[in-house]
Amino acid sequence: MTRYITSRIGQALLVLWAAFTISFVLLQAMPGDAVLIKFQNPEYGLSPEQLADIRAAYAADGTVLTQYLHTAGRFLVGDFGYSLQAGVAVSAQLATNLPPTVRLAGFAFVVAVLIALLLAVLANIQGFGRLRGIIQSVPSLFVSVPTFWLGIMLIQIFSFRLRLVPVINPGPWEGLILPVLAVAVPISAPLAQILLRNIDQVKTRPFVAVARAKGASHAGVLWRHVAKNAILPVLTVGGVLFGELLAGAVITETVFGLNGIGSLTEQAVNFQDVAVLQAIVVLSAAAFVTINLLVDLLYPILDPRLKAKPETAR
Template structure:
């Protein structure tokens, strides 16, 4: 288990570094930024001396490689620089906008999982055939409708016509439900489709037929065996869904006028505020990596065979002609391969 966790942590650090480096290179290749645009604006009336001071303050007068090393060192120290537009600390801007986005994405993920679970259960356990056929089309419907369309329609009917929710974020729970449900539809479609397929395949396994022959009810089999054995593909998608939630929050916060990371990103992109964009990219990557790391660590708890199979692959010795070899690559072509009995799975 220690080696498994260490390997996943090393991969997480590598992904964070690669994402930050790639974003720095791509953003630096874009023409202009807030400071240079302000200096070039004739209405600003900035003198050459003031321009030099501004460029030196933000470190834009240094070579690109030096800017990268300085920025990377600041990340290790927890310093992300200053906004080129407002002059505020990037860390302060992100921490101010983060709580609202965390509430939105967290509740959106809960709604997405609930939607997907209900749809998958109805597809596999619906009492009437017409109901199962009808619900089968729901994941495709969720996936085909853009998020902003769902948000606009929900805002039009729930806020302006029925007066059930406020049209802007007023800090109440009612103002959070509609955008979270809209965002939940982003992840509900793939989760529902994969979970329904996994449940269907699990219900056809021989151990389920044995439990049915012993008199176990469908509810017991579902709770004890089907749900657990169907959850691994869904856990994988949950890790990938974080990226969908972060991307969807940009649109959702714009539609519902919520102040958060999405609005901060839109504003930074519009003003070419590179430090803020880099900070948001690093935050999004860190969230994605952390969630996938948690998913990887949960895998062995759901299915302990993952660790057992990993140890078996490392410890197994393939044998041919009475001689031990380290791996399948060491075997002569066309030779018979046989696992030793002591590592054979039951």
């Protein structure tokens, strides 16, 4: 078990290093000079010597290797540098913009899981047999709906027409209802598809037939035997999808006017704010890696067979 945990942590650190390195190379390859774009404006009235000092502070005049080592050293101690556009520490911007995105992603993931479970239950409840085909086609419909289009439709229907959820100056929780739905519906589709398929596969296993032969009810077999074995593969997909929620925040937060990581990313791209962009890339990679690492560590706990494999090999 120790070797398994060490291996997974090592892989996670390798992914983080790769994300940092690739983002650094790509951002350094961007055309233009972000420092000059920001400070060479005559309105600032900066002399060439002052511009040189600013460039030195951002290590903009060093070689690519020097800049890489300088940036890597700062990241290791939690220093993400300063934003060229805002003139404040990047860590301060992240501390302000990250909580709304995490809150949106967390609630959206919970709602997506609930939708997937609801579809799986409805498709397997006795009495819904005639509707099973329609229920199984719902995830295909959900996954084909663009997030930005769904967000606009939700605003049009629930805010402008029905006037149920305000989008102009909403409360802290009211403002999350429509964005959460816009993110959760597409995310729920792959979860529901995999869960439905796994349930159908597990139903054909011999132990299910034995349980039914012993007199267990349909609901009892579904809950005690089928669901427990069908849910494990969904964990992996769930971890991947939760990591993707941060990446999808740009579109959702733009549609609903939320001030989160998405809006911060948009501003950083517009102003070529390299320090902010690289911090967001590494932060997203860290969130993705951490979630999937937790899923990997949960697998041996939920499935004892995986824990027993290393012992057998010895």
